[in-house]
Amino acid sequence: MQVSSTHHQAAASAKSPAFADSQEIPDVLVIGGGNAALCAAISAREQGASVLLLEAAPQELRGGNSAHTRNLRCMHGAPTLTLTEAYGEDEYWEDLLRVTGGQTDEDLARMAIRGSAQALPWMTRQGVRFQASLTGTLQLSRTNAFFLGGGKALLNTYYRRARELGVRIRYTARVDELHIGGGRFEAATVEVGGRVERQLARSVVLAAGGFESNLHWLRDAWGDAAGNFRIRGSAFNQGAVLRQVIDAGAVAVGDPSQCHAVAIDARAPRYDGGIVTRVDAVSLGIVVNKMAQRFYDEGEDFWPKRYAIWGRLVAREPDQIAYSIVDAKAIGRFIPPVFPPLSASSVHELAGLLGLDPQALQGTVDGFNASVCPGRFDHTVLDDCRTEGLVPPKSHWAVALDTPPYYAYPLCPGITFTYLGVKVDASARVQFEHAPAGNVFCAGEMMAGNILGKGYLAGIGMTIGTVFGRIAGSAAAQQALAARRAVGMRNS
Numbered sequence: 025m026q027v028s029s030t031h032h033q034a035a036a037s038a039k040s041p042a043f044a045d046s047q048e049i050p051d052v053l054v055i056g057g058g059n060a061a062l063c064a065a066i067s068a069r070e071q072g073a074s075v076l077l078l079e080a081a082p083q084e085l086r087g088g089n090s091a092h093t094r095n096l097r098c099m100h101g102a103p104t105l106t107l108t109e110a111y112g113e114d115e116y117w118e119d120l121l122r123v124t125g126g127q128t129d130e131d132l133a134r135m136a137i138r139g140s141a142q143a144l145p146w147m148t149r150q151g152v153r154f155q156a157s158l159t160g161t162l163q164l165s166r167t168n169a170f171f172l173g174g175g176k177a178l179l180n181t182y183y184r185r186a187r188e189l190g191v192r193i194r195y196t197a198r199v200d201e202l203h204i205g206g207g208r209f210e211a212a213t214v215e216v217g218g219r220v221e222r223q224l225a226r227s228v229v230l231a232a233g234g235f236e237s238n239l240h241w242l243r244d245a246w247g248d249a250a251g252n253f254r255i256r257g258s259a260f261n262q263g264a265v266l267r268q269v270i271d272a273g274a275v276a277v278g279d280p281s282q283c284h285a286v287a288i289d290a291r292a293p294r295y296d297g298g299i300v301t302r303v304d305a306v307s308l309g310i311v312v313n314k315m316a317q318r319f320y321d322e323g324e325d326f327w328p329k330r331y332a333i334w335g336r337l338v339a340r341e342p343d344q345i346a347y348s349i350v351d352a353k354a355i356g357r358f359i360p361p362v363f364p365p366l367s368a369s370s371v372h373e374l375a376g377l378l379g380l381d382p383q384a385l386q387g388t389v390d391g392f393n394a395s396v397c398p399g400r401f402d403h404t405v406l407d408d409c410r411t412e413g414l415v416p417p418k419s420h421w422a423v424a425l426d427t428p429p430y431y432a433y434p435l436c437p438g439i440t441f442t443y444l445g446v447k448v449d450a451s452a453r454v455q456f457e458h459a460p461a462g463n464v465f466c467a468g469e470m471m472a473g474n475i476l477g478k479g480y481l482a483g484i485g486m487t488i489g490t491v492f493g494r495i496a497g498s499a500a501a502q503q504a505l506a507a508r509r510a511v512g513m514r515n516s
Contacts, residue, residue: 050076050192051504052497053212053225055199055265057081058088059175059486060468061231062182063493064500066150068229069189073501076225077186078197078214080232081260086179086195088233089257089441089469092298093175095158095168096490097483099141106144106154108165113137116167119481123329127477135450136475136484139491144169146494151181163326163404168483199232199265204272208462226504227463229496230454231489234442234469235263236283237295242439245280252344254288256302256438259295266445266470273456274464275447278473284480285335287311288438289363290345300362303433306334307421308357308403309350310392311435313341316375316384318392323420326406332480335437346435347378349389352427357403365431374430393424441485445473452496463503465496 052068054061057079068075079086099116100107116137120128144154153172157165164170171178186193194216201213209228214221235241237259242250270276292301307327310318311334320337324330338346368374371389375382392414399409401423411418447455448471454461468489475488 048076048192049224049226050074051226051508052076052500053209053223053228054078054231054497055212055228056088056231056233056468057086057193057195058090058231058233058468058489059093059178059182060489060493060496061229062179062186063490064229064231064465064467064497065186065191066182066189067494067497068501069186069191071498071501071505073504075191076223077191077193078199078212078223079193079195080198081195081258083195085258085260086183087175087258088261090179090486090489091175092257092296093171093178093486094299095164095170095483096143096486097140097167097481098144098169098487099137101141104144106157106169107167108157111167116140119329120475120484123332123479123481124477125479127479129474131450132448133475135495136488136491139494140487143487143490147490150185152178153181163328164482167328199268202265202268202272204269204464206462207273207456207459207464209464226507227465227500229452229500230265230269230446230464230466230470231468231493231496232265232470233258233261233263234283234444235261235266236439236442237261238263241280246339249339249344253339253437253439254290254292254297254301255295256286256288256292256297256299256440257295261441261469263442269446269454269464269466273458274461275455275457276444277447277471278443278445278477280442280444282443282473282476282478283335284332284440284443284476284485285339286332286438286440287334287338287346287348287435289361290434290436291363292436292438297438301438302331303348303361303435304331304358305348305350305354305431305433306331308354309348309425310388310418311346311348312380312385312388313346314343314380316380316388318388318416319346321416321419323410323418323422325420328482331482332440334435335439338435339437344436347380348433348435349374349425350431351425352429352431353423355431361433363433365433367429367431369428369430371425371430374432378432378434389425392418392422393426396422396424441469441472443473443476443478445469445471447471448474448492450495451499452492453499463500463507465500467493467496
């Protein structure tokens with residue numbers, strides 16, 4: 025079966041009539057330019073395969089969402105140079121099980137968890153550097169390793185390493201069509217710099233991201249609410265390759281409406297706002313909608329285990345808008361976002377700045393304050409500061425909002441990546457409707473839905489991309505090299 029993108033084909037034909045077969049036939053073609061794609065490309069080269077990587081973005085915007093990342097979640101049995109204490113497989117699995125509500129493939133999830141233990145040594149060998157363990161209230165010193173210099177430094181290191189190993193990289197290389205027959209990849213139609221080429225390869229790794237930047241597709245999943253979403257990452261993640269491989273017969277996994285969705289500052293740009301637009305004050309105060317009403321437990325669990333549900337929560341509120349409100353006691357206890365808060369000396373004045381009904385907001389604050397039970401506030405643990413008789417409750421870190429000035433951040437849904445993907449097996453091989461693919465592998469956002477049916481754990485997206493990128497690259501290389509040897513034997 026062959027699948028194509030009609031819109032892209034028409035556009036390519038109108039702009040770029042030239043068409044030619046590429047002269048190079050690599051062992052492994054990697055489609056994508058972020059963390060998962062680079063891990064696949066490097067791993068394939070380490071197996072001895074020739075590799076071509078196609079990145080849709082120009083060089084200065086390369087890397088997709090990985091450019092905005094900071095860390096990955098790692099299993100480890102003892103303290104390391106960058107992680108404190110220990111974080112074992114069973115605890116990691118229980119954390120994942122809790123946030124996904126059981127909507128995960130346990131075998132693949134445990135592969136990602138176990139593989140994370142080998143990820144840091146492998147990354148260090150490629151030249152990646154890590155910073156000291158993170159302290160403070162985010163609870164990540166034990167679970168997450170942070171890249172020195174963030175995601176861009178990580179990408180720069182991987183691209184440099186890929187070039188050193190001989191990986192060929194082409195930028196502004198948009199895949200307009202996948203040619204897949206009988207579950208086997210044959211070629212890709214690629215537009216590069218006004219020239220359309222048919223790129224052959226012995227095997228392919230699909231690592232081109234989800235469809236989070238495709239507003240039309242988001243509207244299909246979310247309706248008109250999607251018009252108020254912001255995309256935290258790359259504008260290039262349009263989901264074209266994902267759509268093509270599903271249309272070619274790959275088994276889809278995941279709900280199109282499920283995604284990594286964070287509450288970010290509503291003043292953020294449409295695309296590429298990144299992590300600096302995230303608002304981390306939620307658990308230290310209250311969150312209200314446009315009617316000045318609370319709608320969820322702000323202190324349900326530690327922030328790294330719950331921050332990624334707040335985008336979906338806000339998306340369900342009228343006009344997809346909400347407001348995180350804290351008082352002076354919270355300042356200095358959370359990482360401030362890039363936009364300054366709105367501030368006022370009273371709740372009434374703050375309501376006016378937010379366009380909320382002052383009486384309604386004052387009533388919500390008063391009701392919250394009256395329900396707070398005495399306790400010992402400690403944001404580093406699941407403390408005993410809670411509300412009583414309040415719906416919804418606040419389970420932890422409930423402290424009266426009574427110390428001016430009062431501060432507020434406007435919130436809207438910030439989409440990081442979507443969970444609709446393709447089913448893979450333990451070798452990252454794509455599963456087609458009737459049989460596993462012969463030479464089609466997948467890594468990163470395009471298959472993360474196997475593990476993330478819903479919910480999110482801080483850093484696990486990079487874990488999935490790193491572990492399955494390495495698996496996919498190695499498996500694709502082994503398949504391609506075996507195919508090349510078989511051809512050689514037949515010709516000898």
